[in-house]
Amino acid sequence: MRDADSKHTLRRRLLTARAEMGADRRAAAGRALRDALLDLPELEMAASVAAYASFGNEPDTHGLIFALWKRGTYVLLPRLLPDGDLDWASYEGPDSLAPRGAAEGDGGSGAPGMLEPTEPPRGPDAIKAADVILVPALAVDRTGMRLGRGGGSYDRALARVGPQILTIGLVYDEELVDRLPAEPHDRRLRAVVTPSRGLVRFP
Template sequence: MDKLNLRRELLSARTSLSPEQLRANATKVRETLLEQPWVQMAGLVACYWSTGTEPSTHGLVFALWKHGATVILPVLQDDDDLDWAVYDGPDTLAPGRFGIMEPVDTRRGVDAVRTAALVIVPALAVDRTSGGRLGRGGGSYDRALARVGPNVPTVALLHDGELIDGVPAEPHDHGVRYAVTPSGLTSLR
């Protein structure tokens, strides 16, 4: 299946999830991730502020921050690349482009993600064999992942059924090392 049709199929499936299921999924994903020693030890975490039917990161970001991690969140630039700024609590966010909440702190530049000890990214699907990640199609996170060192854990948050075989990939696509679903953590490569 091509990327466009696969995106449509996955987004349609996400719309069928009830608010209760979305909350339960977010809790399971957050708890699974926070149980990992490499997450607990990460001093600087690059994450994202979820929207819509994505597995919610709001509680995860808050928990990481409360436990002493410095959390940087993306700020979408006009060229669709991602700048980064520090999250310093829920009152430090404001709507950015497309209404997505972004930190109001000083921008650290597109290369700030290079310094993260853990990078958490959104995905619509991840290939269970290769770690190939299917995003929304803008390439923002592929550019960010290209800047991340090879030994840094990169994690995609998914709903059950989104860790699949055969995610289409192009040369510019960057995969992840782990996927977390409500059913658990999967090491991919």
């Protein structure tokens, strides 16, 4: 099986497992991830953090980004561009989020529940200024390889980031796996955080 085919199969299985997960478990996972990350020295010292507003069955990040913002961290959130790349804008509290596309007046097209920042966009290169980058993932393996949703948006964004920047995937416990299929364009993460294990750094 080609890596691209095996990725497609894995995505379907992981998305199905997330859909079957109870709301209480998802909420508890979000709180555990938030607490683990807020105690992380790199995040405590970070002036700027690139994060994302979770949607659907992803581990919840809304409490985390609100807590980072309240303690004075400059938080950048992504906006999906028509070509699949990511632009970035600042998070200024819950009222600064709107359904994807609403800022452009198209009624909020995109995945149901996906929220994006309504502040002025700062361009795809704004991610370079982040001290820590929090990355969505369906799974991460023990070498730092990440499985995303297949659009390639984060692989393009992470290609702009220097190797010294801490990039962290957020997943449920069973989504930290031994090995994932990889393709040449895939970008490895430097760490992952799960509800039970907390932060796991990769060599």
